[in-house]
Amino acid sequence: MPESQNIEYKESWRDEYIKWICGFANAQGGKIFVGVDDKGHVIGLQNAKKLMEDIPNKVRDALGLLVDVNLLSVDSKEYIEISISPSTYPVNYKGEYHYRTGSTKQLLQGASLTQFLLNKTGTKWDAVPVDGVSFRDLDKESFDIFRREAKKSGRMTAQDLSMTDEELLDSLNLVVDGKLTRAAVLLFHRKPEKWFGGAYVKIGFFGDGPDLQYQDEIYGSLFIQADRVVELIYLKYFKARISYDGLIRVERYPIPKDAMREAVYNALMHSNYSSGVPIQIRIHENEVLISNDCIFPANWTVETLMQRHRSEQYNPKIANAFFRAGYVEAWGRGIENMCKLCKDYGVKTEYTVHPGDVMLAFFAKQETAATQSATQSTTQSTTQSTQKYLPIEIKLMHYLVANPRATQGQIAKYLGMNLNTTKYYLNKLGKLEVPAIKHEGTTRKGSWMVLIDLENL
Known part of the structure; x- marks a missing residue:
């Protein structure tokens, strides 16, 4: 033997x-x-x-x-x-x-020793109370995001969501002896990096080579990061291939959005925030690498991760809050579903597990020269034609014509988007080489003007 x-x-x-x-x-x-x-x-x-x-x-x-x-x-x-x-x-x-x-x-040693001692005493890392922070220090927008997503998912009742913020935290088991836990601070504080140095996300674009071309750092509570990271990647970092199904414009991004969302949420949930190292997302033309520090359960391997497995979280309180918000499943099926999505989309996934971190790689299908030529031709003809706006942008402009005094909040609600994404589209349409919209007056009492002829789109 x-x-x-x-x-x-x-x-x-x-x-x-x-x-x-x-x-x-x-x-x-x-x-x-x-x-x-x-x-x-x-x-x-x-x-x-x-x-x-x-x-x-x-x-x-x-x-x-x-x-x-x-x-x-x-x-x-x-x-x-x-x-x-x-x-x-x-x-x-x-x-x-x-x-x-x-x-x-x-x-x-280090984080592994800390986690071992916590596990032996029946305590998880994210359940430890934090000194020097109170309920009034927490962020209203983070609670708004949680309530919005939890309502949408149906995993919390209307009665649950009508509780005060303090009652809500208590119901999520984020309070111990009247003190906020590490999970509560990470999930709902505007500046969790004050306590945990690596509690943010770095995104960098490297194109075809090793040199960094541009980057962003996304700070805020984990709910704010969850709300913004994926949207930023698809708005700023990814290029969509444009094709047409009849008269309908079809955009195909290199990675399916639901798979990217699952990967980012997993990194946010399972990171070892005591390491002081942020989540890092490295984007190339046909490859995306997402890495985060983590501590795997004893004897877990890449094979364990890729097979059906029992859901065993390093940060169970953070994972429970993400589950209540509808971001993830509770049965350890997220990775399985993500890999299936990618396989159906033609994207290869690969995990690499080190003693202190895990890296997920997405390998997008590379276009052939003929495909690239066709794509470039389509893109050029599209740019030269009058059709140079996304469907969501056209929808937004039609709404402004009918509601010139709409606030940004009202526009976001109509589009079903968060406020930051809505602001992005408004700024984009207003700063084109030939501006499509214009805003006059103050933020609260101003009005919108659409400067192009929507009938010809």
Whole structure:
């Protein structure tokens, strides 16, 4: 039998192997066989009976644990079995915390050690209270976004959503002994990076080469980031291929939007915010890389991630709030659905898991020279023709003709968009080489003018 998560072979005994016993106790328990080589062949011990007395005493003195030590024999060769039960509390060896994972022993340090200690005490990282922040410090827009999305998803009742902000946080289990948890601050504070340095998203465009061409940093609560990151990527960073189905203009982006949304939400939910490293989205012409620091459950691999798996969150309170808002599923099916979307779209997905982070790569289908030529021709003829506005822009302008005194909020509600996306379209239409709209007067009492003939579009 080869070495595994629960089995370790040692040819002879050394006192330093108490570290391995510590690692087994901190994990799932297991057995160490002394007098057995790496291939599982019994080679025997000369001092087996003495070790039967020494090992239990040394383990007790070093770790405070009682282990079962059994004398076994094969073909007159004696060897020892040390049986270790999993400990319900953290066990250290001379101040070091060791952990058995796979067939190796790891020394826990930094964020991994913090998470291990929290798990052993039954506490998750995002459930720890934060000092120095109160309910009145939280952001109204973040609550508005949550209520809007939760209402849309139907995962919270109208009665739930009519509660005060404090009552809502309590119902989401984001308050402990009257204090806001880390999850509450990340989800609803306007500047969570004040407490967690990496609580923002960096987006960079690299085109075909390694050099950064332009970038953005998106700050705010996780709900604000969730509301803006994907929209910004599709408005600023992606180029849509234009085609026509009869008279209907069809835009095809390199990555399906629902798949990108799932990837971004997963990164926001599962990031290890104690690392101080932001989520990074690197965009090339035909490739998108999304990476975030994270701590995977013990023994998880890329294969575990890609198969159907139990939903096991590093930040369960943040994940629950995202679920209530309708952003994600609760059954660990998000990645499966995302990969299927991409496969149907002709996009390849690939995960790379490192000890402290995970990277998701989207590889868009590259166009052939003939396809690119046709696309460029279509784009040029479209630019030269009178049809140079998106359907949403035409819809917006028709609304302004009928409602010249509409506020930006009213326009956003009519279009079914968030306020920032609406402002983007208004600014774009007003700053074209030949402006399509114009606003006169103040923000509250002004009026809109449409400067083009909509009948010819």
